Amino acid sequence: MTLTSNIYPTRALQEADAAHHLHPFSEHRTLNAEGSRVIVAAEGVWLTDSEGNRIMDGMAGLWCTQIGHGRQEVVEAVHRQMQELDYYNLFFKTTHPPAVALAEKLAQLTPAQFNHVFFVGSGSEANDTVFRMVRYYWDLMGKPGKKHIIGRWNGYHGSTLAGTSLGGMKGMHEQGDLPVPGVSHIAQPYWYGEGGDMSPDEFGIWAANQLAEEIDRIGEDKVAAFIAEPIQGAGGVIIPPDTYWPEVARILKERDILFVADEVITGFGRTGEWFGSTFFGLEPDLMPIAKGLSSGYLPIGGVMVSDKVADVVINKGGEFYHGYTYSGHPACCAAALANLSIMENEKIVDRVRDDIGPYLQKKWIALGEHPLVGEARMVGLVGALELAPSKGDRTKKFANEGTVGTIARDTSFSNGLVMRAVRDSLILSPPLVLSHEEADELVRIAEKTLDDTYAILKRDGKVG
Numbered sequence: 001m002t003l004t005s006n007i008y009p010t011r012a013l014q015e016a017d018a019a020h021h022l023h024p025f026s027e028h029r030t031l032n033a034e035g036s037r038v039i040v041a042a043e044g045v046w047l048t049d050s051e052g053n054r055i056m057d058g059m060a061g062l063w064c065t066q067i068g069h070g071r072q073e074v075v076e077a078v079h080r081q082m083q084e085l086d087y088y089n090l091f092f093k094t095t096h097p098p099a100v101a102l103a104e105k106l107a108q109l110t111p112a113q114f115n116h117v118f119f120v121g122s123g124s125e126a127n128d129t130v131f132r133m134v135r136y137y138w139d140l141m142g143k144p145g146k147k148h149i150i151g152r153w154n155g156y157h158g159s160t161l162a163g164t165s166l167g168g169m170k171g172m173h174e175q176g177d178l179p180v181p182g183v184s185h186i187a188q189p190y191w192y193g194e195g196g197d198m199s200p201d202e203f204g205i206w207a208a209n210q211l212a213e214e215i216d217r218i219g220e221d222k223v224a225a226f227i228a229e230p231i232q233g234a235g236g237v238i239i240p241p242d243t244y245w246p247e248v249a250r251i252l253k254e255r256d257i258l259f260v261a262d263e264v265i266t267g268f269g270r271t272g273e274w275f276g277s278t279f280f281g282l283e284p285d286l287m288p289i290a291k292g293l294s295s296g297y298l299p300i301g302g303v304m305v306s307d308k309v310a311d312v313v314i315n316k317g318g319e320f321y322h323g324y325t326y327s328g329h330p331a332c333c334a335a336a337l338a339n340l341s342i343m344e345n346e347k348i349v350d351r352v353r354d355d356i357g358p359y360l361q362k363k364w365i366a367l368g369e370h371p372l373v374g375e376a377r378m379v380g381l382v383g384a385l386e387l388a389p390s391k392g393d394r395t396k397k398f399a400n401e402g403t404v405g406t407i408a409r410d411t412s413f414s415n416g417l418v419m420r421a422v423r424d425s426l427i428l429s430p431p432l433v434l435s436h437e438e439a440d441e442l443v444r445i446a447e448k449t450l451d452d453t454y455a456i457l458k459r460d461g462k463v464g
């Protein structure tokens, strides 16, 4: 880490933060005792903290900063928009130019069946919209019995009541007696962790068949939709075996059930295609989007609505009593438009598919040789390293799941690279503008992090 200037009063900021700020997804006693890391500036793939340390942003913020930090084109587009029209809503027969332009752009960029978008402020709001819209759709179709939604264990669809319920995070469910009624979950396609004796391909078929069984158990006439991330992000970058998605698609085609592909992470180039659905050849009916839509510069999301669903909502429905004050906020639309135009002009998605994606994947997969790594996987620019106490044996896990992951995550941070820990794996999802030199530096730090973590575990007798 390079020390530059320290112009921020770190200690005072930490104290005020501990005194007044409840953080998302944080355990406050430890956080307040240690003091939050204060991030004060960012440029490209680099963050600067209040002590002047430069840290590589290996998570693109929270899986969202596709174009990297600090792009002035976005700042200027938002500034211009705020001067012209700071805010107006889209309720009650009104619209405004940035919302129209962004809706048109999204219809063009998304797969052919999508020609309409419902704007929201976040991925969670997108999934709340999904929850209401699929039920509304089946009411309009004259099938009010179809209300049940199937999600997956360890899926993540946000943190609101609907998002938490559709997601399959058991810890989140336990806080507040969720999911809400009318939602159930099936096994995830996580071969490394749950594949048992099966080959990845066998396990992919098995996991897909859980969907068929769950639909049969509930009754096809009662199931409204199946929701899934093309690649589970927060669940630990779970890339399904090759056999999984074709089999799920086949099962859904045979049955009259809507398919919701949650593209909040996999959208906007993360896999080397504009959408994960294209990468895997999926044909969803609804597609929640957020994160990379604006590269996180301002909060905006949406639900892409296929012609099949939009036709019913528009032509059979009356007023859909749903919307947010900030649906399609003009400044957020301007940020998204500027972000998308950078992505198009600089051919960032092609670059992930043909250049930086393969470049980083090769080096990342090679980390799989490290004695601490049980599996290294990556698609596009999203990957994971499964840390294992005993190389080559997937059944052996570290005691107190999550402890080793946290040690490795903290080590990575002090070595100058933000990675995230999920269970005992390390997760990576860097900005899509990562250069070759930055990729080299990233892998160098990741390897040092593995060495350092291995040394700590060896010292403590936790690895063989």
Ligand SMILES: *Cc1c(COP(=O)(O)O)cnc(C)c1O
Pocket: 121, 122, 123, 124, 125, 127, 156, 157, 158, 159, 229, 233, 234, 262, 263, 264, 265, 290, 291
């Ligand atoms: C982050 C995420 C969400 C929730 O988005 P927020 O903007 O945090 O509400 C939903 N789905 C997926 C797949 C996500 O990764």
